[in-house]
Amino acid sequence: MFRGTMLHEALSSVSWQIHLLPPELNVLAHCVVALSASISVDYAIIGPGSKPASLSDRSVFSRGADLREYGIRRAPMYRALCAEALRLAFEVGVAFEPSEHNAVSCFILQFIENEKQARSRPFGMAYLSHVRAICESWVDIPDDTGLWAAYLLMEVMETTQRRQPVSVSHHDQLLITGGEPLSLQNLCVLSRGALQERKEREQLLMFAIMGPYVFHVTRVARQLYEEITGDFARRHPLKEGSMAEVTSSLTQLHSIWSFIFEHDEPETHPGDAFFCLSPDQRDRHLNIRACAFLMTFSRATLVLALHRELVRRAAITISPPSSTGHGTGAALADLWASERLTLLRRQVKDMADATLLEVARALRSMPSLPHIAHSQRDAVIAWAEFCLDEADATGSVLPVRAATMETISSALKLVGYSWQLPLGLVERLDAYVDTHRQLIPPFPEDSMFVDMFPEPLDNDWMSMFTMPLGSELFAQSQS
Incomplete structure (x- = not known):
């Protein structure tokens, strides 16, 4: 969205005296400071006690580490810095004047405000308004439209x-992409061809597909809310046509994901090998992991939202009387609708179960800790709750589900480095995991527990929200 070096240069020009920056840049700098406090290792942020020597301290950031203590310790200072950033934002009025600086500030401020679980999104709306104004001023579509589209997807x-x-x-x-992308059906055809190509070609295809994929996920999310999960849609019976379209789109999105990341011959071309790092192409592989992470979690978010809505509708549906041949036409219609809802719920539940395995895999090959702690924190918590709802309903879990729950639990223990988690969430997961602990295989060596802060994120955490190194591969694929 913006070059991180720009803010660095501005601060250098005023001898790092943040209050001497122009008002808009001053707000942006405070937003960056506030959000960076969620990952800082400085005593001024996390308070007295043990602390990592750096974000590369493997004695702290190690396999199986439980970092929740740091999230609890940093919470007071993090919230104080967020409050100051919000105060300055209102004082300067960054929500009212469109600019790239203000767009980034509003983006970060909305992220900060998400913790409050409010129904309104004032800074999110301002951010989108600024983006529209910026895009309308473009004479030509820039090369980095894919990055803008990804931020909109977030x-x-x-x-x-x-x-x-x-x-x-x-x-x-x-406005951002410059036109309609390939249809989902054509994307599936294009992706299928990757199975016949060499691995290098397959990676390039993934970058080319990202733009249309992001476009369609955003489109399906909008349709999902407007026709199925939204407040207006909830006032009316479930539309069969809308359900068919959304589930078909989710299936096609999964097919695209599978064509790229899954293979019929795992012995000779294992799916996880797609993420293996090579020293001479480290930046590219980090971008591959980032794209895979986004592709997995974006679709997973839609699947879980659809599953939750069907569970809610099933819970409030009044069971119609059993048909004995004497029921009225209305009663028979209610019976059919109830049976149809049960079938749809079962189908989407199966889709959610399969998606959960993909989420666990994405967590094991995530590009860096900031990706999970900041861009997908709520999603990981939501999938943890999905696991617990299913486990509590049956009273037990199978070994495969226990292994998945361990992955999610371990991911949450990393998320806890930055944020306080719902009380008892990790402990409930671990209680089910312990019932099958001896049957759960160890994590692969390229998992999140070995490489949580890979370059270029070691000493530049805000690159998570700025133009990443090597992003030209992603950006050029959209043009």
Whole structure:
């Protein structure tokens, strides 16, 4: 969204006296400071006690580490810095004047405000308004439109998780990308061809597909809210046509993911080998992991939202009387609708179970800790709750599900480095995991527990929200 070096240069020009920056940059700097406090190792942030020597301290950031203590210790200072950033934002009025600096500030401020679980998203709306104004001023479509589309997708994923209106319109998407992408059906055909190509070609195809994939996930999220999960849709019976379209789109999105990351011959071309790092192409592989992470979690967010809605509808559906041949036409219609809802719920439940395995795999091959702690924190918590709902309903779990729950538990223990987690969430997961502990295989060596802070994120955490190194591969694929 913006070059991190720009803020660095501005601060250098005023001898790192943040209050001497121009008002808009001053707000942006405070936003960056506040959000960076969620990962800082400084005593001023996390308080007295043990601390990592750096973000590369493997004695702290190790396999199986439980880092929740740091999230608890940093919470008071983090919230104080967030409050100061918000105060300055209101004082300067960054929500009212469109600019790239203000767009980034609003993006970060909305992320900060998400912790409050509010129904409104004032800074999110301001961010989108600024993006529209910026895009309308473009004479030519820039090369980095794919990155802008990805940031819009992050906003859409957040609203989908919270069952809030999707503010990104179809026009917004066209304004950024410059036109309609390939249809999902054509994307599936294109992806299938990757199975016949060499691995290097396959990676390039993934970058080319990212733009259309992000476009369609955003489109499906909007349709999901407007026709199935939204407040207006909830006032009416479930539309069969909408369900068919959304589930078909989710299936096609999964097919695209599978064609790229799954293979019929794992012995000769294992799927996880797609993420193996090579010293001479480290930046590219980090971008591959980032793309895979986004592709997995974006679709997973839609699947879980659909599953939750069907569970809710099933819970409030009044069971119609059993048909004995004397029922009225209305009663028979209610019976058919109830049976149909049960079938749809079972189908989507199966889809969610399969998606959960992909989420666990994405966590084991995530590009860096900031990706999970900041861009997908709520999603990981939501999938943890999904696991617990299923486990509590049956009273036990199978070994395969226990292994998945261990992955999610371990991921949450990393998330706890930055944030306080719902009370008892990890302990409940671990209680089920312990019943099958001896049957759970160890994590692969390239998992998140070995390489949590790979370059270029070791000493530049904010690159998670700025133009990443090597991003030209992603950006050029959208042009």
